[in-house]
Amino acid sequence: QSVLTQPPSASGTPGQRVTISCSGSSSNIGSNTVNWYQQLPGTAPKLLIYSNNRRPSGVPDRFSGSKSGTSGSLAISGLQSEDEADYYCAAWDDSLNGVVFGGGTKLTVL
Amino acid sequence: EVQLVESGGGLVKPGGSLRLSCAASGFTFDSYSMNWVRQAPGRGLEWVSSISSGSSYIYYADSVKGRFTISRDNAMNSLYLQMNSLRAEDTAVYYCARDGRPVSIAASRAYGMDVWGQGTTVTVSS
Numbered sequence: 001q002s003v004l005t006q007p008p009s010a011s012g013t014p015g016q017r018v019t020i021s022c023s024g025s026s027s028n029i030g031s032n033t034v035n036w037y038q039q040l041p042g043t044a045p046k047l048l049i050y051s052n053n054r055r056p057s058g059v060p061d062r063f064s065g066s067k068s069g070t071s072g073s074l075a076i077s078g079l080q081s082e083d084e085a086d087y088y089c090a091a092w093d094d095s096l097n098g099v100v101f102g103g104g105t106k107l108t109v110l
Numbered sequence: 111e112v113q114l115v116e117s118g119g120g121l122v123k124p125g126g127s128l129r130l131s132c133a134a135s136g137f138t139f140d141s142y143s144m145n146w147v148r149q150a151p152g153r154g155l156e157w158v159s160s161i162s163s164g165s166s167y168i169y170y171a172d173s174v175k176g177r178f179t180i181s182r183d184n185a186m187n188s189l190y191l192q193m194n195s196l197r198a199e200d201t202a203v204y205y206c207a208r209d210g211r212p213v214s215i216a217a218s219r220a221y222g223m224d225v226w227g228q229g230t231t232v233t234v235s236s
Binding site: 032044047 | 145147154155156157160169170171172205207210219220221222223224226227228229
């Protein structure tokens with residue numbers, strides 16, 4: 001049982017817009033920023049979004065993040081087949097004094 | 111090229127010990143906080159431990175507290191994870207990862223983990 005809650009799966013067709021939610025609490029998302037990671041099959045995770053809504057250099061602007069209260073959200077527009085991957089949200093938790101991850105969302109491009 | 115390379119994984123019996131290493135290159139290692147994150151087979155990511163640039167601040171997940179020890183050698187550009195009293199549930203791929211900015215460990219949390227190694231596999235089984 002992960003501290004941050006994500007839907008286990010999401011799907012969309014090429015060109016569509018998909019959103020993935022991440023629900024937390026006052027001790028994590030409510031008081032700290034949300035980061036998002038993409039993990040392609042068989043590879044190490046990659047930082048996709050940091051500080052709620054900022055993209056590292058090289059990440060396409062099709063990927064965007066937002067935060068409201070104790071929840072975060074990742075949006076992917078113009079869905080492409082190469083976006084098929086597992087997506088994880090993460091945040092620092094002030095009560096646990098550590099990083100907490102969501103359980104991950106497997107995105108399928110139909 | 112900025113790079114992290116883990117080593118030291120392997121097969122170990124329950125109750126045994128293992129020491130993981132992470133060799134850093136291509137950046138000023140002693141300016142960054144570092145992390146260990148693991149992923150059990152078919153499961154999600156689990157944060158294990160973090161250490162500040164100068165080793166003053168260290169944090170552990172409850173699941174490994176008292177059994178694992180994180181450390182670093184800035185002169186050798188290396189990060190370590192000493193794992194004792196290993197259990198079957200410690201079986202996972204272990205990744206080392208760099209915090210996203212060369213700032214204090216508290217501030218760098220906002221920047222995520224921006225560089226990851228390829229991982230090293232630890233299997234705990236009799």
